[in-house]
Amino acid sequence: MRRALDAAAEAARAGEVPVGAALVLDGTVIAVAANAPRALCDPTAHAEMRVIRAAAETLGRDRLEGADLWVTLEPCAMCAGAIAHARIARLYYAAGDPKGGAIEHGPRLFGQPTVHHRPEVYAGIGEAEAASLLRDFFRERR
């Protein structure tokens, strides 16, 4: 989660909503990325999507069985769907997101029968730091 939080701080400095993610397989960090839809002109370039895509490319396969995904904010529906498609084994996220989250809020996607893979989910690790990055970012923009 340290690597994900550092990536989130970098995103804030780049003017992007501060969310970061890291993908780990067998104890090795395969990919780290920050949220970057504006910089990349890509509405799908959330931190989770970027580490999943980078790890799949690095590993040469479209399923990441056994992988851990660490992210500083509760994933949205798009990212939760990608986590299921990628067969991520364990999802760790820091802050909950009542406005856009899809794990413990909104559609609670991993409880839906049409979502065919459910990772183990662990929330709250690094929550204070992740939430503070987001709060500071939005306060400065108001």
Added chain:
Amino acid sequence: MRRALDAAAEAARAGEVPVGAALVLDGTVIAVAANAPRALCDPTAHAEMRVIRAAAETLGRDRLEGADLWVTLEPCAMCAGAIAHARIARLYYAAGDPKGGAIEHGPRLFGQPTVHHRPEVYAGIGEAEAASLLRDFFRERR
């Protein structure tokens, strides 16, 4: 939808689940793509995601206000989330997907208060041909 159906047929020939999509802005086709997670080693490489990413890159912006997305199968939660993030104006899809769809099935994502943009949705255009491509593909693999 013709372009999307042709892309779906190409996907089938490539051994991928036959789904195709096209993105149109002001009457011009900006991007056409087929579903290709296996070929690209990318679990997020659904047809919808690929045309959204390609169009955003082509247009140089992460929001595709005013755009029409044509796709041969009801989008899943990942793709529906991306459609919302990209601010797609109108979604046209051919066949419904009771097993994995997230528009009229499962989480019915555009009815969720945590999803902050809802396109107009038109279903059923080209349904018979899209469904037949999928049926033939899965029949051959059984």
